[in-house]
Structure formats: structure tokens, C-alpha cells
């Protein structure tokens with residue numbers, strides 16, 4: 001064994017060997033490679049999670065009254081950017097989808113579309129009691145009552161409306177979940193798509209989404 | 216400079232109607248449905264009520280009518296006129312007045328969607344705020360919101376008791392509630 005190792009150090013690697021090594025080091029690799037054992041994976045995941053949790057690009061979907069706390073959270077007084085939280089321009093550039101408040105069925109349709117356009121890993125933070133149990137719109141004919149029936153939610157922030165301190169606490173929780181590898185439900189959404197679709201179609205009457213999972 | 220007196224004089228000279236003064240600068244007219252369009256046009260073109268403030272609808276379920284309220288405003292003297300009319304609730308139909316003020320369109324679309332009032336000849340898109348709504352227009356008083364919600368949405372368990380906040384506080388503090396408050400209680 002040791003012989004082969006020595007030879008490898010001395011001789012120049014062939015093109016084939018370099019290619020193989022690159023495949024092995026890529027975290028996507030599933031073939032039995034040297035870096036793909038459990039311990040290394042764990043370390044890679046740790047580093048990835050560490051990086052992810054300190055760079056949360058936020059897509060604030062300001063649906064309800066609670067959206068007014070987002071500027072306060074992001075600007076100089078509470079300065080969420082010191083925790084690595086900042087705004088993103090489009091769904092495809094964002095990591096966190098933030099739903100601030102009640103969602104009418106009309107808005108829900110757009111939110112689902114936005115959520116599906118986001119790249120993995122993606123997280124959802126729901127904000128305010130309206131997203132939890134309908135809040136003060138618990139008997140409104142046009143707002144949904146529990147957001148996690150329609151898209152998976154990582155963190156709920158309770159309050160009507162939650163103050164910026166509570167929002168930051170929610171994000172601290174999200175960071176903790178990311179670090180432990182418990183956040184990010186894109187995979188779960190894809191797996192249970194039928195269940196989510198059935199719930200969504202129950203409230204969205206003029207359903208015109210494509211049938212195929214096409215994003 | 217015009218006063219409410221002048222306005223009422225000018226109106227009664229031209230139309231057969233009754234007007235009463237609500238406040239210093241507010242006049243209320245209760246008209247027949249057919250009179251509304253000519254009176255509004257007269258107010259706008261002759262008497263300087265150039266601004267349409269608001270159009271709303273009141274659902275008098277017990278009397279089986281909808282009451283439409285058109286509010287117009289004369290900026291020079293800050294005068295307001297409320298033009299009220301009652302229309303049949305079973306076949307609600309009102310004259311299409313989108314040419315009088317451009318934003319009448321928006322009000323009419325809302326009334327059509329939320330109360331189901333028909334405006335013959337009004338060709339704006341059918342959907343306004345709701346999407347794919349196939350029930351009774353939701354702002355009608357006989358639309359059972361609670362039943363619709365229970366039928367359509369799944370709610371998270373834990374809110375069934377729906378305590379009255381006022382009563383919950385009195386239970387804790389031992390305060391005595393006056394009777395008129397109990398009238399609005401949920402139980």
C-alpha cells in the first residue's frame with residue numbers, strides 16, 4: 001500500500017487522475033471517493049451551513065401590516081446586516097422568503113409562485129399571528145389561516161405585529177436551525193408536492209399553474 | 216360663494232326633490248333611482264360639485280333594498296352633497312355613470328363585485344379584487360362568512376374557545392360588567 005502512495009507523490013499525475021481527483025473533491029460526488037466518507041461530509045456540511053447562516057439574502061414579501069417592521073429591522077437602528085441579513089432583489093437570488101402578515105388567496109398564488117422560483121436551499125420565515133392561525137382575520141372569507149398548509153415554514157415569529165427585536169430573535173433561531181442542518185424545506189416540499197397542491201387548489205379557485213413540476 | 220341654502224334652492228327649482236341639511240356644509244338628497252344621474256350631472260356641471268368623493272352601498276337586508284350613496288364635493292366652499300337612492304335587492308341594477316367621472320369606474324367595479332349590483336352597458340373587466348370567486352358576493356349581509364371560512368380553510372386547532380377579551384379580563388380582576396357590554400359578548 002505504502003508503495004503506491006509513494007509512487008503517486010513522485011510521478012506527475014495524468015489528466016485522468018486530475019479529473020478523478022476533481023470529481024472526488026466535489027461535494028456532489030456520490031461515487032465512492034476518498035473525501036466522500038461520513039466524517040468529511042459532516043465537515044463540508046458544517047462549513048456550508050456556517051457560510052449559509054451568515055449570509056441570508058432576504059426576500060421580504062410585504063403582504064400585511066407587519067411589513068412596516070421590515071424597514072426598521074433592516075435599517076440603522078436594528079441593523080440586521082450585522083447578522084448577515086440583507087435584502088435580495090428577486091426570488092432567484094434570495095435564500096429567505098419572509099411572509100409578513102395575512103395572505104389573501106390572491107396573494108397566496110403569487111407567494112407559491114415566488115417560493116417555487118427560489119433556489120435551494122431556501123427558508124421561509126412567517127411573521128405575525130396572521131400566518132400562524134389567522135390572527136384577527138380568523139373569520140375573513142379571503143385570507144388563509146395557516147401558512148404551513150400551503151408552503152413549508154421554518155420559523156414562525158409570533159406577535160401582532162412582532163417588534164424588530166422579535167424579528168431578530170426569529171432570525172437567530174433560523175441561523176441555529178441552519179447550523180444544525182434542520183432548516184430548508186425545499187426537499188420536503190418536492191416530496192410532498194401532492195399534499196401541498198391539494199391544499200393549494202382547495203383555496204385557489206382559478207388554478208392555472210402548470211401541471212408538471214417545472215421550476 | 217354659495218351656501219347650502221343656494222344649493223337647495225337651485226336644486227328644488229330644477230328638480231322635484233326633498234333636501235335636508237345635515238350639517239353646516241352637508242346636504243342630503245333622497246332620490247328615486249331614475250333621478251340620480253340627472254341630479255349628479257346637474258351638480259357637477261351647473262353647481263360646481265366637480266369632485267366625486269365616494270360611492271358606497273348599504274345593505275338593508277330587512278327592508279330588502281340596497282341603498283347607494285354618492286358623495287360629491289364642491290371645493291370652493293367645501294360643500295358636500297350626499298345623494299342617496301334605494302334599489303331593489305333581488306335584482307339590483309343601477310345606471311352606468313362611468314362617463315361622469317373617470318374614477319366612477321373603480322367604484323362601480325367594486326359594487327358589482329362585492330354586492331352584485333349590475334350596471335347595464337358597463338364593460339370593465341369582471342374581476343376586481345377577488346379572484347375566481349364563485350359564491351354569493353361577499354359583502355352582502357346574508358353571506359355567511361363563518362360558514363364559508365369553515366368550509367374552505369383549515370384552521371389550526373386551539374382557537375375554538377374564542378374567549379371574549381373583555382370577559383377574560385373581568386374574570387381575572389373581578390370587575391363587574393355593565394349590561395350593555397354583555398349584549399356584545401360572544402356567548
Ligand code: SF4
Nearest residue numbers: 064101128129130160
Ligand atoms: S399579525 Fe397583526 S400586524 Fe401582522 S398582518 Fe396580521 S393583523 Fe397585521
